[in-house]
Amino acid sequence: MSTIERADIQGFVLSGYAAMHEARYVFLEVADPAGARRWLGELASRVTTAIAPERVRCINVALTCRGLAALGLGEAQLSTFAPPFQEGMTTPYRRRVLGDVGPSAPDTWAWGGPSASGGTVPEDRVPEDRVPEDRVPEDRVHVLLLLFARDLDAMEPLLEAELSLATADGAFRHVHTLRPEPLPGRLSVGKFGVEHFGFADGMSQPVIRGSGQDGKLAGEEARRHVAATGEFVLGYPNGYGELTPSPWLPGPDGTKIDVGRNGTYLVVRQLKQDVHGFRELVRAHAGAAGSDPDAEARLAAKLVGRWYSGAPLARTPHRDDADLATDNAFGYAEVDPYGERCPIGAHIRRANPRDSIAPERARALELTNLHRILRRGRVYGPELPDDATDDDLVERGLIFMCISANLERQFEFVQQTWCNNPKFSNLYEEQDPLLGTPPPEGGLFTVQGSPIATRVRGLTNFVTVRGGAYFFLPGVRALLTLTTAT
Amino acid sequence: MPQSPFTILTPVLEEHEAALTELLRGIGDKVMEDRELGLSTLDRLHYASFSIVRGDDGPLLVFEGNIDGSTAAFLEHLLGTSPDGVDAVYRHCADYPALADGDRDATLSYLLSSDIGADTFFVAWPGQSLDMIRREELLRRWIQDFLDRPEQAALRQEDPVEVHRAVVKAVRDDPSVRWALEAEPLPFHVRRPRTVLALLAVPALAGLVSVVVAAVRPGPARRPVRLVLGALGVAAAGAVVRLRAAERADDQHEASRPTDWETVYAAWSKNLGQFRHREDTKGQNHLSSIADVKPGLFRLLTLRSVLAAIRAVATLSTVRGQLGGITSIHFARWVITPDRRLIFLSNFDGSWENYLGDFVDLAARGLTAVWTNTHNDVGFPHTTWLIEQGARDEARFKAFARYGMVPTLLWYSAYPQLSVANISNNRAIREGLRLPESVGGPEFWLRRL
Ligand code: HEM
Numbered sequence: 001m002s003t004i005e006r007a008d009i010q011g012f013v014l015s016g017y018a019a020m021h022e023a024r025y026v027f028l029e030v031a032d033p034a035g036a037r038r039w040l041g042e043l044a045s046r047v048t049t050a051i052a053p054e055r056v057r058c059i060n061v062a063l064t065c066r067g068l069a070a071l072g073l074g075e076a077q078l079s080t081f082a083p084p085f086q087e088g089m090t091t092p093y094r095r096r097v098l099g100d101v102g103p104s105a106p107d108t109w110a111w112g113g114p115s116a117s118g119g120t121v122p123e124d125r126v127p128e129d130r131v132p133e134d135r136v137p138e139d140r141v142h143v144l145l146l147l148f149a150r151d152l153d154a155m156e157p158l159l160e161a162e163l164s165l166a167t168a169d170g171a172f173r174h175v176h177t178l179r180p181e182p183l184p185g186r187l188s189v190g191k192f193g194v195e196h197f198g199f200a201d202g203m204s205q206p207v208i209r210g211s212g213q214d215g216k217l218a219g220e221e222a223r224r225h226v227a228a229t230g231e232f233v234l235g236y237p238n239g240y241g242e243l244t245p246s247p248w249l250p251g252p253d254g255t256k257i258d259v260g261r262n263g264t265y266l267v268v269r270q271l272k273q274d275v276h277g278f279r280e281l282v283r284a285h286a287g288a289a290g291s292d293p294d295a296e297a298r299l300a301a302k303l304v305g306r307w308y309s310g311a312p313l314a315r316t317p318h319r320d321d322a323d324l325a326t327d328n329a330f331g332y333a334e335v336d337p338y339g340e341r342c343p344i345g346a347h348i349r350r351a352n353p354r355d356s357i358a359p360e361r362a363r364a365l366e367l368t369n370l371h372r373i374l375r376r377g378r379v380y381g382p383e384l385p386d387d388a389t390d391d392d393l394v395e396r397g398l399i400f401m402c403i404s405a406n407l408e409r410q411f412e413f414v415q416q417t418w419c420n421n422p423k424f425s426n427l428y429e430e431q432d433p434l435l436g437t438p439p440p441e442g443g444l445f446t447v448q449g450s451p452i453a454t455r456v457r458g459l460t461n462f463v464t465v466r467g468g469a470y471f472f473l474p475g476v477r478a479l480l481t482l483t484t485a486t
Numbered sequence: 487m488p489q490s491p492f493t494i495l496t497p498v499l500e501e502h503e504a505a506l507t508e509l510l511r512g513i514g515d516k517v518m519e520d521r522e523l524g525l526s527t528l529d530r531l532h533y534a535s536f537s538i539v540r541g542d543d544g545p546l547l548v549f550e551g552n553i554d555g556s557t558a559a560f561l562e563h564l565l566g567t568s569p570d571g572v573d574a575v576y577r578h579c580a581d582y583p584a585l586a587d588g589d590r591d592a593t594l595s596y597l598l599s600s601d602i603g604a605d606t607f608f609v610a611w612p613g614q615s616l617d618m619i620r621r622e623e624l625l626r627r628w629i630q631d632f633l634d635r636p637e638q639a640a641l642r643q644e645d646p647v648e649v650h651r652a653v654v655k656a657v658r659d660d661p662s663v664r665w666a667l668e669a670e671p672l673p674f675h676v677r678r679p680r681t682v683l684a685l686l687a688v689p690a691l692a693g694l695v696s697v698v699v700a701a702v703r704p705g706p707a708r709r710p711v712r713l714v715l716g717a718l719g720v721a722a723a724g725a726v727v728r729l730r731a732a733e734r735a736d737d738q739h740e741a742s743r744p745t746d747w748e749t750v751y752a753a754w755s756k757n758l759g760q761f762r763h764r765e766d767t768k769g770q771n772h773l774s775s776i777a778d779v780k781p782g783l784f785r786l787l788t789l790r791s792v793l794a795a796i797r798a799v800a801t802l803s804t805v806r807g808q809l810g811g812i813t814s815i816h817f818a819r820w821v822i823t824p825d826r827r828l829i830f831l832s833n834f835d836g837s838w839e840n841y842l843g844d845f846v847d848l849a850a851r852g853l854t855a856v857w858t859n860t861h862n863d864v865g866f867p868h869t870t871w872l873i874e875q876g877a878r879d880e881a882r883f884k885a886f887a888r889y890g891m892v893p894t895l896l897w898y899s900a901y902p903q904l905s906v907a908n909i910s911n912n913r914a915i916r917e918g919l920r921l922p923e924s925v926g927g928p929e930f931w932l933r934r935l
Pocket residue numbers: 195196197199200201202203204205271272273304306347348349351352373397398400411414415419434435463
């Protein structure tokens with residue numbers, strides 16, 4: 001297998017559309033199944049594929065399992081989709097896997113939470129009065145229309161046109177729209193966008209074998225970043241050299257119609273960030289450390305694993321270095337086995353431990369690369385001014401999106417076994433400093449150091465989940481099949 | 487103190503399964519507070535579980551224990567501390583002589599005679615008693631708290647040797663942790679695996695050499711030795727031929743199955759919820775699973791040999807705390823039931839997805855050699871030469887494993903907050919307090935804190 005079928009793959013799989021400064025994520029609920037199918041069938045011809053980058057606008061589309069059911073697919077037809085996709089994000093089990101507890105429990109989500117009637121019985125039910133009135137429950141989240149445009153002038157007509165087509169003749173009800181901040185937003189020295197805590201984001205992504213970009217890497221770099229096509233697109237060999245089970249519909253005479261090929265799964269999570277709280281923690285601890293003017297930036301970098309500019313601690317442990325802002329050519333095993341540069345529990349070291357999870361480095365990279373995700377997030381909400389002394393209580397955060405062909409082995413694994421796991425890599429009782437849900441008395445973060453480690457206590461809940469769902473991002477042919485299947 | 491496994495297998499009375507299930511789930515939901523069975527009060531119990539599996543003649547109750555010392559001593563103690571709890575559970579089992587009836591010996595021998603032990607038993611840290619594990623965790627916390635005290639801030643500018651010295655002094659000065667400075671070694675074979683290997687290798691090599699010499703050198707022994715060697719060779723070749731035939735038969739069986747495995751699994755996966763009832767509620771998990779041994783004597787013999795081989799490797803391993811490279815298992819066992827089923831029980835750190843992923847990534851061959859001799863409706867993936875392929879078929883192997891799972895109705899862990907790595911790290915902290923060189927010197931010792 002040397003090439004991938006770009007004409008059949010939705011563009012979002014291979015590109016985050018950085019040139020598209022505006023994005024709208026539109027949630028639709030099926031109102032009239034026949035009309036909805038007709039619209040989806042027509043949309044298939046407008047969907048942006050991975051053939052060539054668009055210059056003005058891009059359209060992609062994804063569906064939830066409830067959406068497929070609302071279009072008329074029966075239980076038997078849905079049973080071959082990945083279990084997490086079928087079950088949705090809010091079952092008691094998935095809450096535990098994803099760490100969606102306490103303030104992140106789905107009951108208060110703005111969208112994607114359990115519906116008031118029936119559905120799953122949450123373990124930690126929230127009193128009725130805390131459930132927001134206008135929230136969009138998961139049984140109304142059916143189709144996600146991903147719209148991208150070069151600028152606002154191009155976005156406005158696109159959004160209007162697509163919405164009116166979708167809702168024409170009552171095919172869909174428009175239930176919610178997510179509106180990320182326009183790119184480029186604030187840029188770091190390395191020209192990558194900056195997320196709300198102030199860090200450059202997006203430098204490290206896996207490279208898909210066969211995407212054309214993999215040819216640019218060789219040797220150690222290729223081993224580190226290139227992942228099998230089937231890790232991100234169904235129908236191609238995955239990291240084990242096998243085909244990940246792909247959904248199919250029963251065809252005539254016992255045949256199977258593969259609807260997975262060139263499709264993949266898309267995770268969407270609205271992650272609210274407590275920027276003020278994050279700055280407070282850093283300030284409090286840096287203040288305690290004495291008069292070092294860089295102490296704040298240093299502690300912040302320790303939590304993330306990169307400096308504000310993006311420069312990795314594994315490369316430059318003592319000071320930020322703009323020249324290394326986009327550097328991604330590093331490992332941990334050789335230069336930093338004990339976490340004295342980049343702490344073992346830092347966000348990026350948990351989210352991708354690179355060569356550090358097995359005694360032999362090349363093998364460790366192979367193992368790590370069975371758990372990679374393609375991140376496609378965009379920032380939402382206005383930034384908190386650097387000189388703000390109080391929390392302005394405005395919601396801001398990251399519309400986290402990621403693509404993986406195997407939700408359990410990739411996205412959920414990263415979230416559960418690496419980020420949220422208190423026992424990650426010989427640690428005792430701390431979670432990802434950004435993503436974890438700390439206990440009421442405050443969370444712990446260990447900064448390994450010589451001669452002794454420093455334990456930072458009092459971490460609060462910096463990131464809270466406000467909405468989420470699993471989507472299927474079908475190939476173009478499969479989209480047509482799904483809209484005609486009965 | 488050595489650790490031992492028990493696997494008590496007793497037939498559940500007809501029509502009692504639902505009541506027993508409910509009882510066990512009820513206790514399991516509050517296992518730490520429960521005083522009826524009182525598992526959390528037993529100071530020799532590392533892990534325990536109850537589950538119900540299918541037997542030829544109806545459901546069987548499985549009571550798994552991972553304990554310090556002998557099973558007899560443990561059960562005797564349990565009957566003393568929790569007579570009502572034991573009766574409450576086992577009155578649902580056939581022919582159970584209740585304690586309430588007064589014949590304690592009869593009850594004890596009922597349980598003991600139903601214990602089928604383990605064909606292969608794995609312990610991450612042989613010799614480490616529950617008491618030691620708990621104390622060494624307290625010690626680790628004590629030392630960390632000491633180092634974190636504001637008045638010790640000056641230590642951060644010190645040389646590691648000085649820091650170590652300061653900690654040792656503080657430990658010696660506090661009667662609550664002073665015990666840590668006394669030696670409390672693990673068993674010889676755990677501390678000195680290489681020595682044991684060398685000691686075993688000498689007679690084994692000597693035996694091998696004398697056999698070879700006898701077969702080569704003219705003398706009265708030559709003929710019989712050659713005959714025996716020849717017979718062994720023929721038997722080995724026969725076994726290989728037989729194995730490949732069995733594997734081809736499996737392939738044929740697979741090709742002719744009416745519904746493919748993905749369909750079988752997809753239909754079944756709706757039941758996953760009941761297995762996950764308590765999965766991932768803490769940092770550790772329990773796995774109970776069962777599979778039928780494939781028909782015929784050959785598969786049973788193969789399975790027994792493989793389990794014996796794994797037992798030997800696990801016992802003589804020079805690297806503790808791991809099984810085939812998997813570092814998250816505290817206690818695990820395989821046991822073959824009298825009605826030819828293979829039960830696997832494991833107490834491990836982290837999630838199911840991580841655990842099964844480790845199986846595939848790190849220990850595929852060994853696990854293939856075990857489970858290829860068994861089957862269920864999903865079926866074990868295509869295998870060649872006993873160890874090749876098999877578990878490497880990630881998706882199918884995981885489906886096979888999920889399908890074979892039995893809900894654990896009650897599970898107890900004495901230290902859910904400690905991982906295998908934590909326990910070994912605590913051990914090294916303790917050892918390094920007395921002998922820093924044993925962990926690479928004070929600098930490396932401090933890295934563990
Ligand atoms: C609001 C929440 C989050 C913030 C602020 C955040 C921030 C960051 C930053 C600043 C980086 C470094 C930039 C880079 O290496 O590209 C990064 C990397 C990364 N993050 Fe996050 N992140 C968030 C949520 C998540 C979540 C939910 C996941 C997955 C479960 C995740 C997975 C990753 C991965 C895989 C990397 C790349 C690590 C590497 O390859 O070295 N992040 N994140």
